[in-house]
Amino acid sequence: xxxxxxxxxxxxxxxxxxxxxxxxxxxxxxxxxxxxxxxxxxxxxxxxxxxxxxxxxxxxxxxxxxxxxxxxxxxxxxxxxxxxxxxxxxxxxxxxxxxxxxxxxxxxxxxxxxxxxxxxxxxxxxxxxxxxxxxxxxxxxxxxxxxxxxxxxxxxxxxxxxxxxxxxxxxxxxxxxxxxxxxxxxxxxxxxxxxxxxxxxxxxxxxxxxxxxxxxxxxxxxxxxxxxxxxxxxxxxxxxxxxxxxxxxxxxxxxxxxxxxxxxxxxxxxxxxxxxxxxxxxxxxxxxxxxxxxxxxxxxxxxxxxxxxxxxxxxxxxxxxxxxxxxxxxxxxxxxxxxxxxxxxxxxxxxxxxxxxxxxxxxxxxxxxxxxxxxxx
Amino acid sequence: xxxxxxxxxxxxxxxxxxxxxxxxxxxxxxxxxxxxxxxxxxxxxxxxxxxxxxxxxxxxxxxxxxxxxxxxxxxxxxxxxxxxxxxxxxxxxxxxxxxxxxxxxxxxxxxxxxxxxxxxxxxxxxxxxxxxxxxxxxxxxxxxxxxxxxxxxxxxxxxxxxxxxxxxxxxxxxxxxxxxxxxxxxxxxxxxxxxxxxxxxxxxxxxxxxxxxxxxxxxxxxxxxxxxxxxxxxxxxxxxxxxxxxxxxxxxxxxxxxxxxxxxxxxxxxxxxxxxxxxxxxxxxxxxxxxxxxxxxxxxxxxxxxxxxxxxxxxxxxxxxxxxxxxxxxxxxxxxxxxxxxxxxxxxxxxxxxxxxxxxxxx
Numbered sequence: 003x004x005x006x007x008x009x010x011x012x013x014x015x016x017x018x019x020x021x022x023x024x025x026x027x028x029x030x031x032x033x034x035x036x037x038x039x040x041x042x043x044x045x046x047x048x049x050x051x052x053x054x055x056x057x058x059x060x061x062x063x064x065x066x067x068x069x070x071x072x073x074x075x076x077x078x079x080x081x082x083x084x085x086x087x088x089x090x091x092x093x094x095x096x097x098x099x100x101x102x103x104x105x106x107x108x109x110x111x112x113x114x115x116x117x118x119x120x121x122x123x124x125x126x127x128x129x130x131x132x133x134x135x136x137x138x139x140x141x142x143x144x145x146x147x148x149x150x151x152x153x154x155x156x157x158x159x160x161x162x163x164x165x166x167x168x169x170x171x172x173x174x175x176x177x178x179x180x181x182x183x184x185x186x187x188x189x190x191x192x193x194x195x196x197x198x199x200x201x202x203x204x205x206x207x208x209x210x211x212x213x214x215x216x217x218x219x220x221x222x223x224x225x226x227x228x229x230x231x232x233x234x235x236x237x238x239x240x241x242x243x244x245x246x247x248x249x250x251x252x253x254x255x256x257x258x259x260x261x262x263x264x265x266x267x268x269x270x271x272x273x274x275x276x277x278x279x280x281x282x283x284x285x286x287x288x289x290x291x292x293x294x295x296x297x298x299x300x301x302x303x304x305x306x307x308x309x310x311x312x313x314x315x316x317x318x319x320x321x322x323x324x325x326x327x328x329x330x331x332x333x334x335x336x337x338x339x340x341x342x343x344x345x346x347x348x349x350x351x352x353x354x355x356x357x358x359x360x361x362x363x364x365x366x367x368x369x370x371x372x373x374x375x376x377x378x379x
Numbered sequence: 380x381x382x383x384x385x386x387x388x389x390x391x392x393x394x395x396x397x398x399x400x401x402x403x404x405x406x407x408x409x410x411x412x413x414x415x416x417x418x419x420x421x422x423x424x425x426x427x428x429x430x431x432x433x434x435x436x437x438x439x440x441x442x443x444x445x446x447x448x449x450x451x452x453x454x455x456x457x458x459x460x461x462x463x464x465x466x467x468x469x470x471x472x473x474x475x476x477x478x479x480x481x482x483x484x485x486x487x488x489x490x491x492x493x494x495x496x497x498x499x500x501x502x503x504x505x506x507x508x509x510x511x512x513x514x515x516x517x518x519x520x521x522x523x524x525x526x527x528x529x530x531x532x533x534x535x536x537x538x539x540x541x542x543x544x545x546x547x548x549x550x551x552x553x554x555x556x557x558x559x560x561x562x563x564x565x566x567x568x569x570x571x572x573x574x575x576x577x578x579x580x581x582x583x584x585x586x587x588x589x590x591x592x593x594x595x596x597x598x599x600x601x602x603x604x605x606x607x608x609x610x611x612x613x614x615x616x617x618x619x620x621x622x623x624x625x626x627x628x629x630x631x632x633x634x635x636x637x638x639x640x641x642x643x644x645x646x647x648x649x650x651x652x653x654x655x656x657x658x659x660x661x662x663x664x665x666x667x668x669x670x671x672x673x674x675x676x677x678x679x680x681x682x683x684x685x686x687x688x689x690x691x692x693x694x695x696x697x698x699x700x701x702x703x704x705x706x707x708x709x710x711x712x713x714x715x716x717x718x719x720x721x722x723x724x725x726x727x728x729x730x731x732x733x734x735x736x737x738x739x740x741x742x
Contacts, residue, residue, distance in 0.1 A: 131637035178635035185621035337550030
């Protein structure tokens with residue numbers, strides 16, 4: 003009998019032992035950090051952010067609108083000093099496994115965020131898929147914003163960027179991707195730029211990072227060209243004015259069907275050829291007018307021209323204003339000409355690279371509207 | 380002793396012994412030595428390993444119902460056999476002990492941050508000991524079941540990684556001018572295939588027909604393709620420039636990925652760790668079995684279970700000897716050079732003696 007159940011007994015004993023192994027810690031004995039803000043204030047690095055409040059105070063229970071988070075604030079000359087201060091004021095050890103977003107203040111971003119990204123990359127707790135953003139206001143001010151529809155500012159920021167990126171209107175760079183770009187050395191990268199607009203938190207555009215330092219900002223209205231090249235599934239809206247009837251506007255939703263980036267190296271000259279196949283859907287017209295097949299072809303051409311011009315202008319900006327390859331063209335050139343790439347300094351050459359863009363658009367449907375309807379009676 | 384195995388069990392033993400700790404740092408090693416064209420080096424290494432696998436399978440196939448101890452005695456005499464056995468026993472034992480330690484170190488550094496190394500080692504060794512006393516057929520069955528689970532989990536994980544990776548990260552696929560570099564790095568790529576020599580301690584019976592050659596070769600090729608899948612999926616996510624910084628490149632890659640469509644398993648590291656622990660458990664058990672079975676040939680009067688206990692007990696002591704992770708890594712590095720001797724040189728000697736002495740025709 004004992005022999006028969008001995009194996010079951012061993013399993014049971016081991017299971018019991020495992021429930022209290024060294025790494026066990028009760029969830030309410032941890033400071034579960036939702037968001038982290040990193041900024042430079044004077045000579046000090048300042049950590050701010052939000053911690054999930056698992057045991058709400060009696061007052062919090064009474065106020066239905068109060069979020070279940072409390073703020074954190076600590077500072078020090080280095081990350082380690084700031085952490086010592088942080089540990090000194092908090093009752094429980096910090097847990098970063100569910101952190102949703104890291105917000106870099108402008109001052110810190112200008113100084114360089116690479117050390118903190120490396121910290122995220124190597125500290126076990128942190129998820130490497132963590133969202134990183136740059137904030138116009140200081141993170142402390144951002145986290146003090148009263149949010150009505152979310153339990154915390156961190157969740158709100160992540161949800162805004164996530165929903166925009168799912169619909170192809172923003173980039174969602176994770177910490178891991180940034181570390182890969184940093185390792186390549188020759189390229190820059192873009193981070194979502196956020197701030198406070200009329201009391202609420204808003205996505206404002208893209209922060210340009212060169213050598214992991216903030217060197218400029220691209221306004222949200224100028225980001226289309228970038229999204230066509232870098233977005234996962236860019237889905238943008240193009241409003242085309244009818245040249246014959248200025249008051250009428252065709253609103254199209256475009257998405258990228260095919261994106262091909264090839265590089266060329268002849269006689270010491272580097273060229274980048276970008277081919278983009280777009281699909282467009284007519285959402286509506288401001289004033290309904292019939293559209294013939296010729297008109298559709300003309301509209302396809304206009305959309306192509308407009309998209310091409312937004313891409314060209316985005317690349318020119320990168321080459322002339324920022325002198326930084328945040329599109330990652332270096333990877334394409336290295337893949338096509340690995341031998342040449344080893345000999346050149348891409349960072350210096352990038353500004354003189356010749357870029358050719360070709361966009362083809364096909365209007366695939368008109369949203370169940372017959373655009374060429376005629377009265378036959 | 381009824382230790383005969385079916386052809387399928389034998390190939391899964393190969394899978395069990397090869398896919399283990401080495402897979403963790405494989406993408407880093409490949410990227411470091413041959414960049415994005417590392418797949419080519421793995422392919423060449425696979426071809427070389429297929430030749431070794433053929434030789435070792437041939438030895439067991441020709442000398443039916445015998446393991447290396449017995450046929451080596453016939454081919455080379457007693458003294459040389461004792462030397463060979465000494466080499467093999469030391470090799471299996473040290474690798475077993477060090478694998479236990481380095482796997483525990485990795486587990487401590489990744490998930491069980493506060494658990495002492497000795498506790499993780501001890502836990503592993505308990506389970507390994509339990510499997511060992513059930514002998515080869517049970518170990519082979521475990522390898523079969525775990526092997527299938529590992530393959531399914533790995534295919535799922537790596538296809539998911541490919542969906543998150545970027546094609547541009549794995550280009551250029553091949554640079555003709557770098558061919559000498561790729562061939563040079565092939566030597567490094569042979570190390571992940573160490574373990575194939577385990578076939579020398581598996582007795583073949585009449586049940587193991589000629590198809591076993593095809594099976595072992597196909598399994599080695601499959602493992603080569605498996606390795607390429609692992610390497611390419613990891614590089615496609617992290618990129619060749621960054622992956623070289625991670626000793627645990629595979630785990631680091633998996634932690635970089637988050638697939639919302641998978642809902643509650645959106646983070647793949649949980650599934651990966653389960654499959655990986657299964658894989659290292661198979662590897663450790665087979666390696667320990669190698670040492671014990673050869674010792675049991677030398678000490679015929681000692682009970683197999685007692686020998687198993689002694690080996691596992693000393694493995695625990697030896698596994699605690701290195702003080703740092705770096706030291707364990709260094710020992711395993713030396714052992715991989717030692718491995719070339721037991722995987723390539725000794726079987727080659729025995730193979731040529733068999734051929735020259737026409738033992739294959741006598742049997």
